[in-house]
Structure formats: structure tokens, C-alpha cells
Amino acid sequence: MTLSERLYIANNVYVLYPRFKEILAAIDDCHHFSNLKDEPECLFLKGETGAGKTTILKSYARNYPRYQTPDGTIVPVLEVTIPSPATVKSVVTKLLWQLGDPAYDKGTISNQTIRLIGLMKDCGVSLVFLDEFQHFIDRDSAKVLKTVSDWLKDLILDTKVPVVLIGLPEAETVFQFNPQLSRRFANRHNLSPFSWEDSGREFRTFLHAVESQLPLIEESALAYEEMALRFYYASDGIVAYVMKLIRYGTHLALKYGQKKLDLNVLANAFEKYVKADKPYKKNPFIDSDFLNEVKDASLYAPSMTMVGATSQKIKLKKKTTRASDILHK
Template sequence: MVCAVDLDIDNQMERIKIVEDIRIKHPRFNHALKLIQDCHQHSKIAAEPQCLLITAPSGAGKTTLFRQYVKMHDKIIYGNTRTKRVILSDEVPSPTRLVVVVESLLEKLGDPFPLRGTLGNKRDRLIKLIKDCQIELIMLDEFQHFVNSENNKLNYEVAEWFKSLVNITNKPFVLFGLEESRIVMEVNEQLDGRFSVPYHLHPFSFNSQSDKEEFRRLVDAISKQLPFEDQPTFAESGMATKLMYASDGTMRRLMNLIRRAARIAIERNHPHVDENHFSEAFELFTRFRKEYNPFLINDFEFE
């Protein structure tokens, strides 16, 4: 026999899963996806592949963008004599050492013994596998790990090898990293020339009226996806201002805050998310970084 409490918990978990699965493809996100797709498709017919560097501060959505494109476009095609893969994607490890980077890429391509052999042998196998698997696009996340975080100096051995990999494979590369990733390009003219299409994924802001309207459209779209029948929009001026202050305009902080507030409302069987739920969520996620809890202040404003 299934009791009412169990059914209620199941319903709550289903609704919480809906909240966790919310993904918003806002215009900036879609523009970045289009740039990646342009690199991918144009390079099939271009004399020289087009490469792209996407930078963003932590939490702005670059890793989500990275995963989304791989999810949308990567395919593995098994043939009689070889396996084709559309995208080679990986995360640059930290701290970065050349041998570790090469071994990780070999593993991604299915090399049965990525740790075996000399460094030179591993590099040769990697180039051969990229060719044999007919890789169309190479995507690397956390590219800033090419730069030592302690002294802000470039790992020249890794950078030089990477330049040769770009030249030898003649494949389009899309790199994702924090803003310090630009250092790699600035000290290497050849790489800078290859990555002539930079894109910076800015956090949202309240710097202008159009910025405010853009953010309100974003939070309105999120509020409409929440599993409540009577959910007021978050686009109302006061609520949008509080969400901007609490999240600093970054998607990760914004979604963490909204997901936690929605979970609190669901677990308490409330008809919608309100400022009390946001206030609790704020204390859990954001309070240590901020002077005020905006959800406790009626007419909250900030510069």
C-alpha cells in the first residue's frame, strides 16, 4: 500500500527535478553557439580552419555552453575498420603538464594505452588518431590552465606544443577559459592570428536601460518554467533588481539562487516562490559575499 506521504514526496521530487533541469538559451548564449557552429561548418570548406577563443568570468556560462554544443553535435560512428568521432572535447587539467594533456586527449580518443610510450610517441599517436577518427572540431575547456595561476606566467612548453598541434592537424579549435586565457594569444603571434575571432561572454548587468530590460526578459523566462501554477514573474522591477544584486549577473549564481528558493517553496507546498524563499536561499548561497540580504528590504536599490 502506498501512503499519501510517499505520493507527496514523489510529486515534490518530480517538481524539483523540473527546476534542476531548467536551461535558458538567452540571446548571448545563442550567439556564442552560432559562432562555434560557424567555426565548425565553415572549416569544412575553408582553406584554413577558423578558430575561436571564448572567455568569460567564472559562473557566466562558458562551461554550460561548452557542454551544450558537444551534446548537440558530437556523434560517434562505428565502422568496420575505424571509428569516426565528430568532436574531440576535453578539459585542460590543472596544474598543466604537457604529458598529462596529451594522455588525456589520447584517452578521449579511445587509445587503449594512453600512458604507454615516450612523450614523442604519444604526440604522434594523438595526431594520427585525430586524423583516423576524422575529427571535425576540437574543443578545450579551462584553457586558462595554460597559465600558472600562482605567478600568472605561461607554460611555454605546453603552449608551443599546442601551436604545433593547431598547425599540423589543420582542424578548427574552440577554446573556453577565464579572461587570463588571452595571455596565451598575446605572447604568441601565430596563435593570435589563428584565433582571430574572440568572444567574451559578459555577465548580465544594470549599466543601462537596455541591460536592465535584457535581464528582466531572462528572469521572466526562468519564472515561466518553474513548476508552479500561480508563479508571479521575476521581471517586476523590484524583484529583478534584487536578483541582479544577489547574483552579480552571472548565470550560475542566479540559477543556484532560483533553484534553491524553488526547492524551499516546493518542500513547503507553497503555491509559488516568494521573497521569503529567496531570502533563505540567499543566506545559504550568497550571504558571505554581500553586505545586505536584498530580499529583506522592501525598496531595495544598489549602484
């Protein structure tokens, strides 16, 4: 396998862990059972930046690619990122553009909306993803943009197509100011960062699954408790940071002919891809005392103990069993 092929594998690692599966199943229910109801079943997915919301969107939509027929283009799943600031004009224009309307920005809002409803029917749209739902809140005034939220409610009623809204947690404020829209998005899911509950079992299972896909010769033991804790501290349990560390670390390992991810390459990855966002953190792949900065060490590692006074170092337990033995008993 060439270096380029290995780098491609590293950059396209995808782990379908339980929380992802649960949300994907909920989206699938909205998609395929809405036609059995008077109103389409819609869903709201919230989560912090980097939690994996857009990854879920792309993962689901990948199963429903657009395709050509003698009568035109079929778009089973329509994906759109809500522009900022969100206005009815900007949103309807973006939707028309994604559907291939050559005159996507022409006409009044009413005319554009009528064209959109017709195009969605002609293109066989059966599910709509709207990402960055927090753009329905004006960034400067913090006011909910009620006109565009009312327009969305009407679009759902007119097309009877289920919509999945994706956004930051603060986007939920929109529903407080629009009860009718809120009722249609009562199905809500929160994609929160990993926690360290049960000694980080879920997080370590995720690391183990990621490592199993890496194009490296030797085991890097990412799921071992000490290494997993370094990853957890560096990332705060946020998937995007974990994957940045692993992908760039793998890139360096392959570049320099190393057989596995070691603390040196991971330290470099932290400095390049995480440190700028978390300048207050020590590099946990260099500094073994990083846990001393944590006010409540039990939050990170319930199985680890403080030795003596609080100013003393926190000693990490060494594990000799394999990660797979720990995680898959």
C-alpha cells in the first residue's frame, strides 16, 4: 500500500458508535414514516461545535445520492447550510440553488417559494437537512428571526416533506418564540461530547474502534486508560479534536516511517491543531502533570486517586491488559 493510499485511509476513518447509530435511526424514522402521518415528522439535532453533527448529516445523505433520469435530476435528500444572516430571501435562494434552479435568485419571495415547492416535488425530495439552525437568531441583537421561522413552518406544511434542523444548543431558543414550529420539532436529540463516566468506557471504546481502522503496523494502545485520558483532556471529549489529533498524528507517523502513534507525534499534533483553540491547556502528550490543572480529578478519572495533598502529582494507573480485553469483555 502506498503512502498516499494510507493517508487517504487515515483521513477517511469513520466510526459508527452507539450514539451516532441512535440518531441516524431517528432520522431514518422521520424520513420513511412521515408519509404515514398527516404532518411530516421533523427532528432537531443540537450539539456543540465539533460534536459530529455535520458528520451525521453527511453520513445519512451519502446513502441517498442525487441521480439523473430521462425526466431530470432526482434529489432524495436535500442538504443546505443556512446562510448568515438568515432571511427568507437568502434561505429560499440557497434551497433553489441546491436544486439546480438556473434562476435561483430571481423573482419575489412568493414566486421563489412557489418555484421551490414545485421543484421539490419534481426532484423527488423526501427529506431536507438544514444545517447551522442558529443562524435563525440574529448574531448582533440576539433576537429570533421570526419571519424566516414562520416561513419554514409554512414550507413544511405545503410540501409535507420532513425537515431535520441541525445547530448549536442556543438554536433551541427559536422554538421558545415560535410554538407552532416547536411543536413540529418535538423530536429532539442532543449530541453531547463524550464524558469520562465508567472510567471513560464509551470514549475508550470509540478510540479502540478508530485505531482498528488506522493504516499503521503496530498497536498504538489509544484505548489504554492512561493514553485515553490524555486524549480526553486534550479534546474535552469532542470528536473533532480527537480526530484531528489522530489524523495528523498518523500523517506524521507515516511520513517519518514510524509503526505506531507515540507521544511525540501526538504532542506535535496537539500543538498544531488543538493548542490554538485551548491555549490554557498543557500539552498532555508531553506533560504528565496535566491532571493537576483539573479542579475535580474524579470528573476525568474516578478510578484514579490523589496521592497526599492536593498539590501533589496525580499518578496514573498502569494497565497491562489489552484495550480490546478491557472494552469487549
